[in-house]
Amino acid sequence: MASAVERTDEHVREYLIYRGFTNTLKHLDHEIKADKEKGFRVDKMIEQLQQFVQSFDLFSLKEYWLYLDRRLFCRLEDVYKSTVNKLRTSLYRYYVINTIQRGNLEKTQEFFQKQALELQGQPEWRDWFMLPFLPAPEQNPAIAPYFSRQWADTFLVSLHNFLSVLFQCVHILHFDAEVQRMTSLTEENEQLQQQLFAMQTESRDPKDGEGVTLHKLPPYVQNMDRLGDTEDLVSSQRAVSTTTPPSRNFFSTFLPQGRRTSGKTPQMTSGSLPSHPSGARKEPSAGQVKANGGFMETLSQTAKRRGEMEDVEPPAETPFKAPEGTNSCSSGAETGGGLSVEQAFIKLSQEEYGEHHSSIMHCRVDCSGRRVASLDVDGVIKVWSFNPVMQTKATIMSKSPLLSLEWATKPDRLLLLGTGVGTVRLYDTDAKKNLYEMNIDETHPRILSLACSPSGSSFVCSAAALGGSGSVESAAALPAPVSGQLLLWDTKTVKQQLQFSLEPDPVAINCTAFNHNGNLLVTGAADGVIRLFDMQRLESAMSWRAHDGEVYSVEFSYDENTVLSIGEDGKFVQWNIHRCGVKQSEQVLPQDATGPFVLSGYSGYKQVQVPRGRLFAFDSEGQHVLTCSSTGGLIYRLTSGEPALERVLSLGGHKAPVVTVDWSSALDCGTCLTASMDGKIKLSTLLAQKS
Secondary structure, eight states: OHHHHHHHHHHHHHHHHHHTOHHHHHHHHHHHHTOTTGGGOHHHHHHHHHHHHHTTOHHHHHHHHHHHHHHTGGGSOGGGHHHHHHHHHHHHHHHHHHHHHTTOHHHHHHHHHHHHHHHTTOGGGGGGTTGGGOSSGGGOTTTGGGGSHHHHHHHHHHHHHHHHHHHHHOOOOHHHHHHHHHHHHHHHHHHHHHHHHHHHHHHTSOOTTOOOOOOOOOHHHHTTTSSSOOOOSSOOOOOOOOOOOOOOOTGGGGSOOOSOOOOOOOSSOSSOOOOOOGGGOOOOOTTSBOOOHHHHHHHHHHHHHHHHHHTSOOOOOOOOOOOTTOOOGGGOEEOTTOOEEOOOEEEEEEEEEOOOOSOEEEEEEOTTSSOEEEEETTSEEEEEEOSSSOEEEEEEEOSSOEEEEEEOSSSTTEEEEEESSSEEEEEETTTTEEEEEEEOOSSSOEEEEEEEOTTSSEEEEEEEOSSSTTSOOOSSOOOOOOBEEEEEEETTTTEEEEEOOOSSSOBOEEEEEEOTTSSEEEEEETTSEEEEEETTTTEEEEEEEOOSSOEEEEEEOSSSSEEEEEETTSEEEEEETTSTTEEEEEEEOOHHHHSOEEEEOGGGOEEEEOOOSOSEEEOTTSSEEEEOOSSSOEEEEEOSSSSSEEEEEEOOOOSSOEEEEEEEOSSSSEEEEEEETTSOEEEEEEEEOOO
């Protein structure tokens, strides 16, 4: 219920913003803020009741309960009225006990004076009227149990569960389920229409040497991409599940929701990995570390939460046996001694998306694994799907240059687009239109990186001055780092919340990444420094010089105890965030994995592209990493020793250097995306071999 209400509020808010009804939007925000039902969030309602109890506000406590009674309880059947009366009695007792425990006898006497007429005829309150006159009420046999913490916790849990079940049974938003049902039926209808079309085509095939009859393609296929507009008239055929997620218990509402549920422990865990030679460590210089107790507490809580998630046992799986004739030679690997390593993946298929006509800069799949957004150097963005068939959903063409993109966390249909003129656009991939455009900074017009927080509606953007990293340059030396800003924005209010302090210099940030719950943010900059920010305190926690040259790509590890980065010096390094600037491992990668990327052609033609998108991506369990190469993606196994990377699988398939990668594990089979300088994107479907 709460999720449906929140989703509906967001739709209404987006509509009002689109229509420009700012006054109505202000009234909506005001009424949502004063909403007594708290958007049907039970934890917020319990919190409101406790606030009235702790502040001795008997009048507001009674009014709030009466409101719930008129709004919800009065609609229940008579059999539940006794339960409601018992909960009200317990709430009043909870209030009275609180006044005595906190030594406010005036509020105790006030309660019985104001409630005497209502309570004196009720037998369950007969022994409670002597409460203000007892010297030690907690020792009275009839009242003593109510002074225990156990009784208070039991009451709060019971009230929480009662309201939760009540909201699940009261279907206030019928249309939400109706919309999902209609969407499912529409997509099923479109799928059946395509099946009918295929059957009609087969029925017209030539038989016994008869003349060939050419079937005329539908108009939307004939005209596709004719004028650069490749928005399909056929939506995704992927069925939308309409099952209701199971309800969580009271205590689970306070637990953080992890981004993965796999129970397999990755090989690279915690900060207690085997130590490496002293030469592999790089201690930070003075002034590069700024850590506080709050940040270290955040780190320990994050590590603890990750450990709790990894204790879950994974479901049993049926071993997969490759069919005869399967080309599994590329799924294995050979060590330096020529010994075969047990294959980790089987490449089931590889498809090509070829709608782009120039080098790719970014290629990202959304969190649901349904959509892909790819951006080329000409500023053309394609939004496309690959399940069950590869289809272009929208083409975005902009007059101003586009430099970066990022999928919004929720709703996942929204796409953030960073331009070269100091603006960020919010694009709705379903409606195929810009919702609004945010003016970031005219003095730093190049939006190099965008990252959405997993826990809310905020996002960070890196704005840089003209020139500097991230542009397509000649083969000459790259320009020196330029000035930059790191800003925090809110997509709901469309306002800037904060400008982060970048020390020692305000330098251009090339890459940004959040951890699973948005409490930590890691950035890599053009000055070779990695900076870690505490997003709860909204301040820098630590920084260290990580690479000789620019930091091109940075990500958190699976267990989030380390950070991994690729830099201009060609090194792939793992850093321990519990010991600032200390290397866990390091490995030198070839230039075709780190850039700058070079594409040569006839007559001495040469194109050089500085990295812009992700240079590496992890599988669902964080044990394997996908990197770029001149002929396709390369998959390595992460190790805890030397070397840090062990080659597992070459995806291949490309004739030009791969410049950015992504790895989606939202579906049953992992999907690797590799995008190259000739505009081709390869989609490789892998099956993981479980040991």
